Amino acid sequence: MKITRLDVARKAGVSTAVVSYVINKGPRPVAPDTRARVEKAIQDLGYRPNAIASALRGGSTHSIGFLTPNPRDPFHAQMAEAIERTFLGLGYLVITGNTYYARAREERLLRTFLDRKVDGLILNSGITLASSLAPILGDVPILSLDAEPMPDIASISADESADAATAVEHLQRHGHRLIAHIAGPPHLRGEELKTRGWRGQQDSHHSPSGDELIAYAESSEEGGSSAASLLLGARGRPTALHDERPTALFVSSDVQAIGAISACRQLGLRVPHEVAIVSLGGTRAAGYTQPPLTTVRQDFEFIAATAASRLLDRIRDPGSSSSDLMLTGNLVVGESCGCPPPTSPY
Amino acid sequence: MKITRLDVARKAGVSTAVVSYVINKGPRPVAPDTRARVEKAIQDLGYRPNAIASALRGGSTHSIGFLTPNPRDPFHAQMAEAIERTFLGLGYLVITGNTYYARAREERLLRTFLDRKVDGLILNSGITLASSLAPILGDVPILSLDAEPMPDIASISADESADAATAVEHLQRHGHRLIAHIAGPPHLRGEELKTRGWRGQQDSHHSPSGDELIAYAESSEEGGSSAASLLLGARGRPTALHDERPTALFVSSDVQAIGAISACRQLGLRVPHEVAIVSLGGTRAAGYTQPPLTTVRQDFEFIAATAASRLLDRIRDPGSSSSDLMLTGNLVVGESCGCPPPTSPY
DNA sequence: CTGTTAGCGCCTTCAC
DNA sequence: GTGAAGGCGCTAACAG
Secondary structure, eight states: OOOOHHHHHHHHHOHHHHHHHHHHHOSSSSOOHHHHHHHHHHHHHHHHHHHHHHHHTTOOOOOOEEESSSSHHHHHHHHHHHHHHHHTTTEEEEEEEEETTOOOHHHHHHHHHHHHHHHHHEEEESSSSOOHOOOOOOOEEEEEEEEBTTTTTTEEEEHHHHHHHHHHHHHHHTTTOOEEEEEOTTTTTHHHHHHHHHHHHHHHHHTTOOGEEEEOOSSSSHHHHHHHHHHHHOOOOOSSOOOOOOOOEEEHHHHHHHHHHHHHHHHTTTTTTTTTEEEEEEOOOOOOOOOOOOOEEEHHHHHHHHHHHHHHHHHOOTTOOOOOOEEEEEEEOTTSSSSSOOOOOO | OOHHHHHHHHHTOHHHHHHHHHTTTTTSSSOOHHHHHHHHHHHHHOOOOOOHHHHHTSSOOOEEEEEOOOOSSSHHHHHHHHHHHHHHHHHHHEEEETTTTTTHHHHHHHHHHHHHSSSSEEEESSSOGGGGGGHHHOOOOEEOOOSSSBBBEEEEEEOHHHHHHHHHHHHTTTTTOOEEEEEEOTSSHHHHHHHHHHHHHHHTTOOOGGGEEEEOSSEEEEEEEHHHHHTTTTTTOOOOOOOOOOOOOEEEHHHHHHHHHHHHHHHHHTTTTTOEEEEEOOOOOGGGSOOOEEEEEEHHHHHHHHHHHHHHHHOOOOOOOOOOEEOOOEEEOOTTTTOOOOOOOO
8 A cells, every 4th residue: 555666666667766856856857758657657656755764865854843832822823823834835844842931841842853853943932042952952953033142043033122112112102100010931031121121111211110010920811910910909919119009011912911901800990091001912812802902013924934034044054154133013002002992984 | 973873882882783672672671781881872972863764664753743723713722732732741743734724735734744654643624524635644543623523533523513502592591582693614514513503502492593693704803803793783784684683692712702892892882781792612812801701611631632542542553443522511601691790809 | 868776774573 | 682684765876
């Protein structure tokens, strides 16, 4: 039942080499009629080359490994989607591994990817690529989507700090001073940068930016919800410096913002009237909250396309130097910040 | 730079066969001290077996292909997550392909999976597995998560029709008669079953179930939003039979329900007071809408675990007969149906 | 233009 | 308990 190249060769009355030449369109020319015979034999037999054997022989696997932290977070889900689609379009299979920010999983997946000889790696796991992993990486081309640039690893990332400033500034324009911050896990470089952006913008505006205005939480609805409860005084917790309630929240991710809105509602606080919210992400979900979120959007498709072209460049020419790219997002105005709804078309 | 088994053998002063025995714990015994020497050599050299070569030799790839239709839909995203996690825990790499309900993509991914000799396949692509694909499938063990049972393919699926009835019945208990239905693409078997469940439940309650109460839309926020606008008369469309507005919506998926809520808000209709909503899914997102969704939840973890054990059984013993399993979901009561909010814990 | 053939790295039967 | 060797299916260098 299993057809090998030898079967095709026999049926077409040629050698196996010729079959290879036909399939790979090279490296040697094949006479048109011979080619036709071979193609017919392939058709008739329903022959499919064995990708495993081909890979072993030294060809590439035409696959790349992709480490992503959390498919539940729509931000990462959309990124993953764009990556997968882009690479598939270019003939590469993307093998995705979810790390859930767990080092053990990250390491395990990385090993599997390398054992399977992926042609390249895209890392977006959010975990610092500590030196402990360096030795196992070998010389596979790597592209990082994390905010942490590493020597000899190309990277593309959002300019978290600038995006944070954009978000906070918008809230300031609405007149807010006491802008609290729902942050992601602080050990993640990207999250740290967002916090830094918030603080910088608040400082330059002479507005408070103390630690008591920050609540750290994981990037999930639940995380955003409990962080918001904390900051807005669910349990009547008075903030150390200011006994006023924050009038606005700068939230690290859309998904946390969804949780935060939910928490506000439970606390009886109206968004945006009593609490204004701006988040970072720009996922599709942001358009469907009540009220719609104001958020800073990253262009996933562009990131994926750029990632693909840079990684494939390095795969083709491993000697090419690695580059780093930082992208600023665009503010997408919803209503959670206090801006008026778009006038209805009716 | 690349270490092969021969290097290990040399360093340990044994033959390559012994190294194999040590690595695979068989099929021949190895003397304890020899084993120790080999293990040390492996350590020292940082040797990793080449999974490609191993697969070619005839071992398995320890990978399974997974076809999922749409990672943007949290329902499928959560399913995918559970599948990935479960199989990784069992030592299998899951290679996920997104089909977006496109036959061409489905076929292409399937081919790639087979060319790469995955040990098994999990299909959740939502597309009818037409006979056109049968020939390329060969004899790989397959488990389908689609609602359509196929001969010789094991399947696990939600009892869509029963779940739909559960949802509709809950709305009926709230006193609703004119319950419109936001349906998914009707060519998908699962969607058809949901519609059937809605109709059956309405009929048995002597409530209207005509086609004018159905709006078909893709499973996305946008789809749910426009379908809701249609049904609730955004453009003042009067329904053919009833000039009253439906008082409730039975929605095929959580993500559509999110869009529907958003549309209601834009139409100035309050949920649940003017429009009650119940959906199918039970995703995490359902808990964070305003108001929280009432939805029928499927147990993703259980489905994944069962899928894994059944597929792996078939991989180990290809002769074993295929079975079909249908699971009913549980109603998770939120507030979108009209039920009162849980009393606050404060 | 086409055929022959030597491996890629691994597993496993067979001999010792 | 250990070693030698064939072969999985494919590619590409080398001959013709």
